[in-house]
Amino acid sequence: MGPLVTFPEVLRQAPLGRLISIAGHIVEQHWGRYLAEHHGLTSAGMRVLLVLVRAGDSTHREMAERCFVRPATLTGIVDTLERDGFVTRKRDPNDRRSVQLTLTDKGREHALAIIDLIHSDRPLTSVDADPAKKEVVRQFLTELITTMSDGDIRRLNPDREPVTDNPTGSRPC
Known part of the structure; x- marks a missing residue:
């Protein structure tokens, strides 16, 4: 049996593309844990809050397009955000099929804290x-x-x- 190769040695020998993939996966896991523990959010929920802070109120359909998910997928994300007090849904009185998403004060506070962290560099x-x-x-x-x-x-x-x-x-x- 040959000498045992340590994890850092394996990484130093790995192709750069593989290292990027591993690093992206690890950073995403770390970020997901941080969001869950400190903000009660998923990465998908965070994206919705950040779009609302940046773009203002949005229809459900617009938000799905901005986050590159199907409207049906966004429904579960928004259900959770609404349940946890981050967003509210309001029906458009002129078009009952259209749902407007709005940040709550809690949602704005958490979104701004996340933006501050991202921009802290x-x-x-x-x-x-x-x-x-x-x-x-x-x-x-x-x-x-x-x-x-x-x-x-x-x-x-x-x-x-x-x-x-x-x-x-x-x-x-």
């Missing part, structure tokens, strides 16, 4: 605590997001035709 690691390294990481991630957001999988497999789940080319909220 506290270093996540010793690497991004160094301004020069942070700028390199920022440039890399910005280019990665921009490149991968165009839906062209030929960048991953140049011999394959492009396939997209997002035919409108719009970007998530």
Whole structure:
């Protein structure tokens, strides 16, 4: 049996794309735990609150489009947000089929606290605590997001035709 390889050694040998995938997964789990423990929210619920803070009141259909989910999927998210006092629903008196979503004071308070945390720009690691390294990481991630957001999988497999789940080319909220 060969020598035991430690976890950090395995990570140092992993392809960069795999590291990005692992890091994204771990950050999403960490963020999800933080939202649940400190705000009583899911990531999906947080997105709804952030859209409402930024865009103001919204119809259910508009919110589903802005969050890139189906209206039926959004219903469960909004049910939870309404039950927990983050949003209210109001029927449009001129069109009873249309439902308007509005932030409550509690929803606004939590959304603003999350925005403050996001914009605090506290270093996540010793690497991004160094301004020069942070700028390199920022440039890399910005280019990665921009490149991968165009839906062209030929960048991953140049011999394959492009396939997209997002035919409108719009970007998530």
